Amino acid sequence: MREPGRLVLLGHPVSQSLSPRFQNAALIDAGLPLRYEAIDVEPSRFEAVLGDLRAEGVAGNVTVPFKERTHDACDRLTLLAERVGAVNVFWVDADGQLIGDNSDVGGFDATARTLLGDIPRDLSVGVLGAGGAAAGVLAAVEQWPGCVAHVYNRTPERARQLAERFGTFAQPVDDIGVVAGADLVVNATSVGLRDDALPIDPALIPRGARVIDLVYKRGETRFVHALRARGIRACDGLEMLIEQGALAFERWFGIAPNRAVMWEAVRR
Numbered sequence: 001m002r003e004p005g006r007l008v009l010l011g012h013p014v015s016q017s018l019s020p021r022f023q024n025a026a027l028i029d030a031g032l033p034l035r036y037e038a039i040d041v042e043p044s045r046f047e048a049v050l051g052d053l054r055a056e057g058v059a060g061n062v063t064v065p066f067k068e069r070t071h072d073a074c075d076r077l078t079l080l081a082e083r084v085g086a087v088n089v090f091w092v093d094a095d096g097q098l099i100g101d102n103s104d105v106g107g108f109d110a111t112a113r114t115l116l117g118d119i120p121r122d123l124s125v126g127v128l129g130a131g132g133a134a135a136g137v138l139a140a141v142e143q144w145p146g147c148v149a150h151v152y153n154r155t156p157e158r159a160r161q162l163a164e165r166f167g168t169f170a171q172p173v174d175d176i177g178v179v180a181g182a183d184l185v186v187n188a189t190s191v192g193l194r195d196d197a198l199p200i201d202p203a204l205i206p207r208g209a210r211v212i213d214l215v216y217k218r219g220e221t222r223f224v225h226a227l228r229a230r231g232i233r234a235c236d237g238l239e240m241l242i243e244q245g246a247l248a249f250e251r252w253f254g255i256a257p258n259r260a261v262m263w264e265a266v267r268r
């Protein structure tokens with residue numbers, strides 16, 4: 001690949017993103033003379049902007065709402081990006097080809113390992129949501145030995161389509177109680193992102209379950225607080241955010257960033 005001369009985050013909106021903070025801390029720590037900048041892209045101009053960045057040899061991340069459109073715009077995809085149908089990391093290779101990858105899956109996988117304290121195996125996983133984030137969760141669960149996933153979504157047809165794309169380990173369900181009764185429950189909806197709404201009534205979730213809320217907020221989400229109040233082990237999406245960023249950094253530079261420095265930058 002070609003060493004990037006610039007690093008960007010493309011999204012709409014992006015001003016609230018923590019990525020510039022921890023990526024810039026990692027760049028300084030690694031002695032790399034680059035800045036990581038967030039660019040708020042007007043949706044109607046997205047493909048044109050990405051085309052200009054490709055010509056410049058820029059690398060970066062993509063966030064909501066452009067992950068699927070980047071998947072469609074790349075010249076080549078990694079197997080994982082193809083599987084998920086979404087790209088959150090891109091770079092330009094030596095031939096000028098735009099390459100798309102997905103490090104959200106690795107970020108989710110790392111979060112699950114931290115929460116469970118082990119390699120996830122023989123679990124039932126309840127997934128709330130059926131968009132790109134839920135697809136990333138299924139791509140991780142599919143790698144875990146002996147695990148099954150139940151997918152519940154407000155729009156049931158999307159849950160059916162997503163589960164079908166992944167095959168028999170994933171089943172769509174119309175009863176949210178099935179998801180609530182899983183060993184590991186994952187909120188992959190956007191509920192709680194803009195307000196304090198809860199994706200599922202915490203009282204439905206048994207105390208022995210573990211819960212990952214992919215939403216993150218300063219001071220953690222109301223969902224995570226409500227679960228902990230019931231004695232349920234839960235975490236939000238902050239580790240996933242940092243880990244996907246760390247994995248992206250490895251793709252761009254071929255070296256691991258200092259993750260402790262990244263964590264310190266978001267905690268400041």
Ligand code: ATR
Nearest residue numbers: 129130131132133134153154155158188189190191
């Ligand atoms: P992403 O790529 O981040 O997953 P998305 O594709 O827009 O984003 O998916 C958002 C998910 O949150 C969907 O599963 C959506 O449900 P619908 O498919 O029914 O739209 C879910 N979602 C968003 N707002 C919701 C709400 N208020 N209640 C329940 N689910 C909601």
